[in-house]
Amino acid sequence: MNSSSTQFVTSGGMGMYDHMHQLSMWGESFKSNGSPHPLSSMLLPNTSPSLIITADMKLDNQSEDTSGTPGPLNKYDQEVTKSSEKIQRRLAQNREAARKSRLRKKGLYVASGVEASHVGFNGAVNSGIATFEAEYGHWLEEQQKHVSDLRAAVTSNISDGEMRVLVEASLNHYYELFRMKGAAAKADVFYVMSGLWKSSAERFFLWIGGFRPSELIKILRPKIEPLAEPQLQGICNLGQLCQQAEDALSQGMDRLQQTLAQSVADGQLGEASYSPQIDTAMEKLDGVVRFVRQADHLRKAALVQVSQILTPRQAARGLLVLGEYFERLRALSQVWATNTREPE
Amino acid sequence: MEKVMGLASENGLVIFSKSSCCMCYAVNMLFQGIGVKPVMYDIDQDPEGREMEKALMKLGGAAAAGPVPAVFIGGKFMGSTNEIMSAHLSGQLVQMLKPFHHSMS
Numbered sequence: 452m453n454s455s456s457t458q459f460v461t462s463g464g465m466g467m468y469d470h471m472h473q474l475s476m477w478g479e480s481f482k483s484n485g486s487p488h489p490l491s492s493m494l495l496p497n498t499s500p501s502l503i504i505t506a507d508m509k510l511d512n513q514s515e516d517t518s519g520t521p522g523p524l525n526k527y528d529q530e531v532t533k534s535s536e537k538i539q540r541r542l543a544q545n546r547e548a549a550r551k552s553r554l555r556k557k558g559l560y561v562a563s564g565v566e567a568s569h570v571g572f573n574g575a576v577n578s579g580i581a582t583f584e585a586e587y588g589h590w591l592e593e594q595q596k597h598v599s600d601l602r603a604a605v606t607s608n609i610s611d612g613e614m615r616v617l618v619e620a621s622l623n624h625y626y627e628l629f630r631m632k633g634a635a636a637k638a639d640v641f642y643v644m645s646g647l648w649k650s651s652a653e654r655f656f657l658w659i660g661g662f663r664p665s666e667l668i669k670i671l672r673p674k675i676e677p678l679a680e681p682q683l684q685g686i687c688n689l690g691q692l693c694q695q696a697e698d699a700l701s702q703g704m705d706r707l708q709q710t711l712a713q714s715v716a717d718g719q720l721g722e723a724s725y726s727p728q729i730d731t732a733m734e735k736l737d738g739v740v741r742f743v744r745q746a747d748h749l750r751k752a753a754l755v756q757v758s759q760i761l762t763p764r765q766a767a768r769g770l771l772v773l774g775e776y777f778e779r780l781r782a783l784s785q786v787w788a789t790n791t792r793e794p795e
Numbered sequence: 796m797e798k799v800m801g802l803a804s805e806n807g808l809v810i811f812s813k814s815s816c817c818m819c820y821a822v823n824m825l826f827q828g829i830g831v832k833p834v835m836y837d838i839d840q841d842p843e844g845r846e847m848e849k850a851l852m853k854l855g856g857a858a859a860a861g862p863v864p865a866v867f868i869g870g871k872f873m874g875s876t877n878e879i880m881s882a883h884l885s886g887q888l889v890q891m892l893k894p895f896h897h898s899m900s
Binding site: 688689692693695696698699700702703704706707710738741742744745748749752753755756 | 815816817818820821822824825828829860861876877880881883884885886
């Protein structure tokens with residue numbers, strides 16, 4: 452029986468050549484998988500085609516060494532090989548579907564071990580993404596602690612100084628996430644752009660790999676009132692400034708998408724030939740990494756401004772609001788997942 | 796470097812860019828959204844582009860994501876996207892760009 456052991460290939464990221472080669476080889480099963488993200492598709496067995504041939508030849512060895520005519524025998528072996536590969540793929544797909552179903556019930560698409568979204572077509576593991584997913588699990592646990600601390604603090608009488616310490620700790624925790632994401636983006640920018648580590652409800656609000664700063668300010672403002680006039684002005688103004696910055700980055704991102712599509716489409720299409728423009732396309736992907744990092748820089752800058760405009764107590768309250776907001780989104784994902792598993 | 800500084804002092808608002816650079820486009824869009832129109836100077840279209848790129852990298856320092864976009868306001872180097880975005884969120888950018896508001900054609 453095929454075990455679920457996988458080849459551990461430490462790579463900075465799956466080369467586009469690998470992906471495209473795999474695509475043409477496993478075309479049929481890729482279609483039936485239904486998942487749009489290559490790295491979240493099925494886990495394939497470790498065995499190479501040549502090993503499968505050997506195993507199947509042993510199973511059906513009656514006519515193997517008696518016949519003197521290699522022609523028809525080879526064809527039969529090829530068929531057996533193909534159907535065996537198909538079976539292996541189907542089994543792998545079933546395992547993956549069952550695993551995803553279990554994870555969705557938890558409301559989080561947090562992978563564990565080798566069966567993870569960072570596993571590629573041929574079982575190779577993207578170590579950068581594996582690292583990120585492990586770190587994110589810890590980050591979430593830490594985040595819960597920060598939110599609890601803030602919750603206790605805002606109802607207490609601690610000094611502004613002590614409050615500031617908690618605020619700084621919570622902010623630094625967000626900055627740490629941005630640092631993690633920056634590294635993950637280098638490993639697999641599509642992973643970060645698609646927000647694959649997030650719960651489904653969080654992913655619904657995705658903007659360039661994360662939250663939209665202007666949206667957070669809109670959520671935040673009514674919950675931290677009453678504010679003194681300069682602070683109210685400051686926060687409202689910040690919201691507008693964030694919106695402008697987001698619009699600019701969105702326009703840049705749209706343009707990048709267009710040029711990437713152009714690069715991929717360049718050359719002969721419809722004639723099953725390799726695009727010679729892979730290098731150009733790869734350069735564009737570096738551009739996408741830059742945008743993801745720039746968006747995270749904007750998120751950090753927005754948080755910095757919020758903490759500068761508000762008093763420590765107001766900032767603590769604001770961060771508590773944000774923390775709870777994201778917790779609610781994750782909870783919503785969980786409830787949704789368990790409620791939608793009923794058959795029609 | 797002289798060409799870079801020369802162009803910067805000739806034009807109140809210059810963003811050194813490359814024709815293929817989408818981040819440069821984004822920064823340009825930000826400026827236009829604020830109501831100013833910077834001069835976009837594509838260094839990849841300039842015969843001295845390589846030297847200009849080296850000069851800009853020196854100015855930007857090790858932390859910069861690339862030589863472009865490189866923003867100059869009033870002849871002074873302001874930084875790249877990070878600096879511009881931070882300056883925008885703090886309100887400083889709008890202040891700095893006030894004198895250039897009516898230079899749009």
